[in-house]
Amino acid sequence: MLNSDDVERIALEVGFDACGIARADALTDEEYPLRSWLAKGWNAGLSYMERNVDMRMDPRLLVPGARSVICCVSAYSPPSSAGGIAAYARTREYHKVIKDMLFRLRERLGIDGKLCCDTVPISDKHWAARAGLGFIGRHTLLVTPQWGTWVNLGEIVTTEECTEYPENPEPPENPGNPENPALPDFCSHCHRCVNACPNHAIAPDGPPMIDVSRCTAYYTTHHSRPIPPGHITAGYTQGCDLCQLACPHNNRRQ
Ligand code: SF4
Ligand code: SF4
Numbered sequence: 592m593l594n595s596d597d598v599e600r601i602a603l604e605v606g607f608d609a610c611g612i613a614r615a616d617a618l619t620d621e622e623y624p625l626r627s628w629l630a631k632g633w634n635a636g637l638s639y640m641e642r643n644v645d646m647r648m649d650p651r652l653l654v655p656g657a658r659s660v661i662c663c664v665s666a667y668s669p670p671s672s673a674g675g676i677a678a679y680a681r682t683r684e685y686h687k688v689i690k691d692m693l694f695r696l697r698e699r700l701g702i703d704g705k706l707c708c709d710t711v712p713i714s715d716k717h718w719a720a721r722a723g724l725g726f727i728g729r730h731t732l733l734v735t736p737q738w739g740t741w742v743n744l745g746e747i748v749t750t751e752e753c754t755e756y757p758e759n760p761e762p763p764e765n766p767g768n769p770e771n772p773a774l775p776d777f778c779s780h781c782h783r784c785v786n787a788c789p790n791h792a793i794a795p796d797g798p799p800m801i802d803v804s805r806c807t808a809y810y811t812t813h814h815s816r817p818i819p820p821g822h823i824t825a826g827y828t829q830g831c832d833l834c835q836l837a838c839p840h841n842n843r844r845q
Pocket of ligand 1: 806
């Protein structure tokens, strides 16, 4: 049995900025949006998203007997301006940095567990939300209370039980809705990210979804895909930050 406080303390000691632990069970609420996103073809031919959907939605299929998902956050600096290279890509290769920290965390805890950072079929942002580390915005990204969306994520899926798991946390009120600042829901009537995207990639209604075939980050990461005529990169050569820069949950932290 892992002590949740110890796990979180050691995660900070190995270099993470925050850590939470979720009980490993099925992401039932998240499955329909994922399947409907795939059915629309909004994955733009990213076939790895079509594979292992069941596993993506249930870590017990990834690690038989899994009981806990240890979710870790590594924050990075927000960009000082838009354009060029997106903020996440301006720091050291984050996959390697996070994998190293996860490895050290697993060693210090003395447990077995699968290390996950982007290359494993697991829905990292949804697990981070389940672990109480933030909420998913309309732009589909995890928004943390301390660092907004400027975070990278990594997980350890383990068969170890933990002493404590978070209840479903209440989302913070939306700071970006001047018409009704008291509205408690996270995005409420805000559409700033939707309006900030020059290519209309973000679904204005319904569950958070992005049409990847309209997203600059897709073309500037997968260089084999030619940028279609009329697509606006807004000066980005790697990734894109525009929807994050527009988000009031980020702006109140800059
Ligand atoms: S990253 Fe850029 S192109 Fe992609 S959805 Fe956000 S604003 Fe639109
Ligand atoms: S910009 Fe507004 S709608 Fe988009 S994620 Fe942030 S709060 Fe939600």
